[in-house]
Amino acid sequence: MTTDAAFDIVRRSLANGRLPHAYLLCGEPRGAGLELARRIESLLLCDRRADAPDAAPCGACKSCLSVANGTHPDVLSVEPEKKSRIISMEAMRETFLPWASKMSYLGGWKVGAIFFADRLNESSANAILKTLEEPPPSTLFLLVTDKPEALLPTIVSRCHRLDLSTGRVPPAEPWRTRVGEILAKHTNGSMLRVMATSARLHALFEEIKGLAEEQVSERLKAQREADPNAALVDGDVEKALVSVREKELRGAVYAAIQDWYRDLLVYATLRETGAPADGPGSPEPCFPEFREAIAARAARTPSRLAQRYVEFAGKIQQQIEARFIADTIVFPHWLAWMK
Ligand SMILES: [Zn+2]
Structure with missing residues (x-):
């Protein structure tokens, strides 16, 4: 599906009060997957949401801007380390797990995004699994990967999966x-x-x-x-x-x-x-x-x-x-x- 269609599913779940604890976003972690993750973060955190819970994120308020810049205090993004290209247990212990157990900074939602979720090693994958089994309140997890088959099936089963169309078809020539x-x-x-x-x-x-x-x-x-x-x-x-x-x-x-x-x-x-x-x-x-x-x-x-x-x-x-x-x-x- 397109990112628009996927975003619409998330938006409707939120409006109906049926947002799952975690989404598995199957799409390029530097392309469509990232684009969708940022849009979902804005949706949950946009300052204008209080006035119009059904509206799309405004893209212009302080929260939307800090989501776009990657500086929002209630968004944690985890990526593989540059050298090992693995999301290690140390990274989990130092940042992700303490963050997951805390209340949100601004009192609303918090979103934990794991990019290249296929690069979790065994122990970090188990740590995520535990968190997904006992999800903290008002917290949404986004696992982004273009290789969902490389994830533990137990993790996949805990997430609501959204498949973004892979590969863009270039428009017709000339x-x-x-x-x-x-x-x-x-x-x-x-x-x-x-x-x-x-x-x-x-x-x-x-x-x-x-x-x-x-x-x-x-x-x-x-x-x-x-x-x-x-x-x-x-x-x-x-x-x-x-x-x-x-x-x-x-x-x-x-x-x-x-x-x-x-x-x-x-x-x-x-x-x-x-x-x-x-x-x-x-x-x-x-x-x-x-x-x-x-x-x-x-x-x-x-x-x-x-x-x-x-x-x-x-x-x-x-x-x-x-x-x-x-x-x-x-x-x-x-x-x-x-x-
Ligand atoms: Zn906004």
Whole structure:
């Protein structure tokens, strides 16, 4: 499932008062798994939750910001040690177990996240198991791994498992490359830049319109040749076929725009956690050839903002396709935000 779908499951469980004690997040610990863990932490800790328990985390309050920065006092993140690449019993004894037994610092929830949970050794895995068997109150555990099969079955059975889709499917060509070339030049949100980028995306849509007309007319011609007695397709039907095809092709452009900002989110998150972009568990970027352009932008984009951009990018499609607002209005509106 997508991180959105997984997040929604958690959100609904919380709203119904049925939050489990632990989730096993099966996804890349430096990619989708981390993204989901941060969103769940914000959900539980957001300052605005008291006013609107059903709302999504605001992403802007003190708690949300400290979750994004990894400095929230009620979030403990455990990772394998750099040298041994193991989560050792010493680490458990020194940080995790004392933290788990204490009340939360701010009086609300506390969240213990274990990244690369497959790297727990036998004794640390047993320590976690014991904690999961007698969970402390108002505490949520998140075990993040892309190798769930390497975990003790007794641990897995104590967690509510959420499988995130592994591996991203890059958007269709040539649209992926075309969108990449356009967005690599979108280096700031100045009016001039916004108008230039919007014009390029609009030109791409115009090109798609021509292509859709061509493809439909070729397909109809082939049908007529195969069956000369078939009823003629009238102009209105042909127009409808073109518009369906056009919409399909535009879908690849929207997907590419959103994937561009997902790449930005991955780089921004890696930068904040200090992890190398090609380390274990790092997801494959969809735009490897624009790595430098995206990394440069990630250097000045906090991950919480990149997360918002991914959401914004989804709205572009909604507004143009579902609400029939002209792309020449929608693109400038969003691009001014998504620097
Ligand atoms: Zn918040």
